[in-house]
Amino acid sequence: EPGATKGKYHFANAMRFIDGLAFLFINTTLLLQATEVLGAFLNFAALQFLSDIDNVALSLARDGYLSDSLEEVAGDVSLMKLPRNHNDTLQVLDSVAMAIILLAMVIMYVLNVFVF
Known part of the structure; x- marks a missing residue:
């Protein structure tokens, strides 16, 4: 792809990472502040x-509702497969990150219930 550079690739992945962190933070905050089950x-x-x-936008583009060029690019994106990472260190890092997030959520829950 002529417009795809390593910098754009890393920038896109960084934005997806920030999006995921924001989603986790907002979900945790809403969960801890909920006073009614229906509201939560x-x-x-x-x-x-x-x-x-974003998934709806990709589907619309892939089905040709937006433009021909976006249909082609969305089709390429849908077919793209990334190789599986067999690095043991990164797999351990996934588990450590999950444990840290779980611990942070438990700490926030305890602080919310018993301190505030």
Whole structure:
């Protein structure tokens, strides 16, 4: 692809990482601040809708509703497969990151219930 550079690739991945962190932070905050179950479910439904908008845009582009050039690019994106990473260090890092996030959520819950 002529416009795809290594910098754009890393920038796109950094933005996806920030999007994921923001989604986790907002979900955790809403969960800890919820006073009613129905309100919490409605907040999660709204966040799920917002997180799916990019998938809807990709589907519209892939189906040709936006433009011919976007249809071609969306088709290429849909067919792209990344090789599986067999690096043991990165697989351990995934587990460590998950444990840290879980621990942070438990700490925030305990602080919210017992301190505030």
